[in-house]
Amino acid sequence: MLSSLSTLPIEFKHALIIIICSGLTCHLTFNRLEPRALLHFLVLLGLPPILLTPLVLPHTSGILSAAVLTFGVYLSSLATSILAYRVSPFHPLAKYPGPLPCKLSKLWFTVIAMDGKQHLYYLELHQRYGDVVRIGPNELSFRDVNAIVPMMGSKGMPKGPWWDGRVPESREVRPLLALRDPEEHARRRRAWNRAFSTPALKDYEVLIDARISQLVDILTTKIASQKPVDLSKWLGWLTYDIMNDIMFSGGGDSMEFEDRDDTSRLLGNAQPMALLMGHLPWLGQLYLWLPGMGQGLRAFRKYAADRASERKARGSHHKDVFYHLIDEAGVEPTPPSSAQILSDGGLAIIAGAETTSTTLSHIIWFLLNNPTAYQRLQAEVDDPKRNTWVAASQARMPYLNAVINEALRLFPAVLSGSQRAPLVGSGGQTIGSHFVPEGTSAVVHTYSLHHDPRYFSPFPDNFIPERWLASEAKIALDPTIFSEHEVIHNTAAFIPFSVGPSNCVGRNLAYQEMRMVICTLISKFDMRFEEGFDVDSWEKDMLDYFVVQRGRLPVVLTPRSS
Secondary structure, eight states, X not given: OHHHHHTSOOOHHHHHHHHHHHHHHHHHHHTTSOOOOHHHHHHHXXXXXXXXXHHHGGGSSSHHHHHHHHHHHHHHHHHHHHHHHHTSTTSTTTTSOOXXXXXXXXXXXXXXXXXXXXXXXXXXXXXXHOSEEEEETTEEEEOOGGXXXXXXXXXXXXBOTHHHHHSTTOSSSXXXXXXXXXXXXXXXXXXXXXXXXXXXXXXXXHHHHHHXXXXXXXXXXXXXXXXXXXXXXXHXXXXXXXXXXXXXXXXXXXXXXXXXXXXXXXXXXXXXHHHHHHHSTTHHHHHHHOTTTTHHHXXXXXXXXHHHHHHHHHOOSSOOHHHHHTTTTOOSSSOOOHHHHHHTHHHIIIIIIIHHHHHHHHHHHHHXXXXXXXXXXXXXXXXXTTOOSSHHHHTTOHHHHHHHHHHHHHSOSSTTOOOBOOOTTSOEEEETTEEEETTOEEEEOHHHHHTOTTTEEXXXXXXXXXXXXXXXXXXXXXXXXXXXXOOEEOGGGOOTTOOGGGSOTTHHHHHHHHHHHHHHHHHHEEEEEOTTOOTTHHHHHOEEESEEEOOOOEEXXXXXXX
């Protein structure tokens, strides 16, 4: 074939024109969509120039030089066409402002995201360009309370292609968090709703209390050494143990053996790779093809699947979360498959444990930075009329809830929100006055929204729990702040657990757990930072890899005499 084509009487310039036109035709195939299937991606990039190489062979010194020339011209014309289209007025997102590199390629944003500070880059972009920013060739970020319900409400958009990259190995069955099919999500969600119902939370209360008591005993023992403890680390181990008890009926002993299973390290190593594949979904296909790629992510997901498999084989004497997920009660017409059960193991650890420990660590950091808030919370915790040491009474403690909500506002556990995209075949979705066409992704950026003075004023960047109290109470406690400034408190813009059908199913458990932990620590110990600790390092060390990675929180504990 090569020899016959090489004898074709075609001029060199005509051969180049054919190759260039082929590159432009390839762009028409891609159009606005980022490449998804790796095989299609490789075929479109490689097959045409291979077939066209014989056209220039008579004009070159050999097959190698002909191939290099053909691939160079083909890929150059393809790249030029794609980049020109992305910045042209013909692109569907042409009217939206954003940095030129973001419009040209998602690689720019991805490189910045891998530094762990993507939440600050989102914030910077919104401060510079406004409420709707183009953060990728086919992706928008919103900082507008009016976009929340249209994007994430009951008639909103399902999860976006970000999840195709993040969980590429789950082709057939995905964890609940990554489901993009609304009907399948609703079906799978039913079991999770039963697992976190009010009666179920009541049953979990005794499990949480036992683990908190274990933490207090350990911390009390460590006080004898007169050394500070890294509360961030211990709170992480605490929430891992709690979730193992609630999810799998035991098996987690992170506190007792100081993370014998190395779960913290596994999770920490997994998140950067998961974030990278989320921003570049096609990279997830390489992850499947290359066994050596993403070892940390593979190790963590194997650990999570093993925990789920072990629980299924062992059974349980009480109704843990997996009791509902496995459908041991037989309420579903069709029992869940083994693949479905195993897929949700990692979800429990990440969504149930890591996000809660991160928020608990933030709360301790904020309180130790704000002595007045610390004292006010301590007084409420010590008040037997407010706190009867049951979850129901703690749920009604106004200042405790204000502290938790203010920490979640300033540092939501998922800083940058969750990507959405119009349903395939819908043609697009209207978000307020904006139309998001099919093939385009969008996100409401939580961190930017929570720091917007239009929704939280005064001093939206400051830790002021009193803003969550009733008007009379906040003015009585801080008259200077709330009497002399315009007060704006738009709770519709407060979305740390997302909203709508895909909101956090464990929201109520997280609140219950955080209340119980904070009340106990405040009651049992006086706390202060380690001498010489750089308090600003906490925020500097905080990394946004979808799940937040945090640094040290060295705290000196002193038993309270009461």
